[in-house]
Amino acid sequence: MxxxxxxxxxxxxxxxxxxxxxxxxxxxxxxxxxxxxxPPISEEMMKSMMMSMGQKPSQKKLNQMMAQMKQQSAQSQKK
Structure with a gap:
């Protein structure tokens, strides 16, 4: 054996x-x-990014952008 x-x-x-x-x-x-x-980008990061581009970010706009990012992330995970 x-x-x-x-x-x-x-x-x-x-x-x-x-x-x-x-x-x-x-x-x-x-x-x-x-x-x-x-997520790799937080609201604070997005706010500072918008301010550096010369925009005055409102909370509503930040919430919309975060929702869009979450939606895109969910769509990419379904693929």
Missing amino acids: TIGIGFVILIAVLALALGLVAGFFLARNSMKNYLAKN
């Missing part, structure tokens, strides 16, 4: 490949969830 060294190496390579693929998809899914819950 001897197992050849080639068989052991084959199993090790297959296990490594399976682990890499599973790890990739797990990391991708967790990053998508993190970005959905914590």
Whole structure:
């Protein structure tokens, strides 16, 4: 009952490949969830960006822009 060294190496390579693929998809899914819950641009960032462009942002306009960003994010995740 001897197992050849080639068989052991084959199993090790297959296990490594399976682990890499599973790890990739797990990391991708967790990053998508993190970005959905914590968007990279906050209202304060958007407000300062608008002020630097010479606009006086109102709260209503900020809320509209944040809603648009959330809607675009939801649409891109459906694809």
